[in-house]
Amino acid sequence: MADELRGIQSQLLGDVVDHDGGHLFGVVQAARARGFACATAPSSTPTGLAFFPADTSVPVRHLAERTNNIVHWTELPRGGHFPGLETLALLLTNLQTFRRNVR
Template identity: 40%
Template sequence: STRPQTVGYGLNDSPAGLAAWILEKWRGWSDSRGDIDATFSRDFLLTVLTLYWATQTITSTMRDYADNRWLAAELGPADAVTVPTAVAVFAHQFIDDGTPPREWAERLYNVLRWTPMPSGGHFPSAEQPDLLSRDIAAFFNDLSAAASPQ
């Protein structure tokens, strides 16, 4: 599909368009309840915008979604990811379909840690950095403890 490429041309040509596009995503996909200023500082948001503008990389961020949709590898019933996996389920993702079932993830992944989070959305490293970093550290600590001889 050429749609990500077409949108990318417009966004790379217009700083106001790029700002509108990105800020709408950060507002809608975060746990901001519609008040983006209560969740993110203006300096942070301007930094994000500046990074996309200076590097002209908004198109590549959208391209990945389109490519994965149309060109993704097919997985069969016997395929699985055996690497130890942790899943942090943030409470307010951008599509309110409820909590994904752990059983669904376990069909494909070796889920060793499943952490429902009380808050946060699509951008957890910016919204809830303490919750996310503690969960990552706990996961690797548990892996390390399990691998160490007793």
């Protein structure tokens, strides 16, 4: 399965992804080169982020705040990349809290 995923990554991203999962900088550069836009100006849209400790990526708040209006940031005690399947109650509670705070 892991080899199959690496093959898909290589097909999608070319040579910017290494066999350890890739380098973010290279992925961003490849996306820009292929015409994908990256946010350059801050958004005024209220944004919430939930971080699950077993997820495959780790958000960095000061970087997220550069282009997003972060109004809700939660570091949850458990869960991973598929929180709707793994920790549905935590996810829903977090979404409800975000919605209440944005209103």
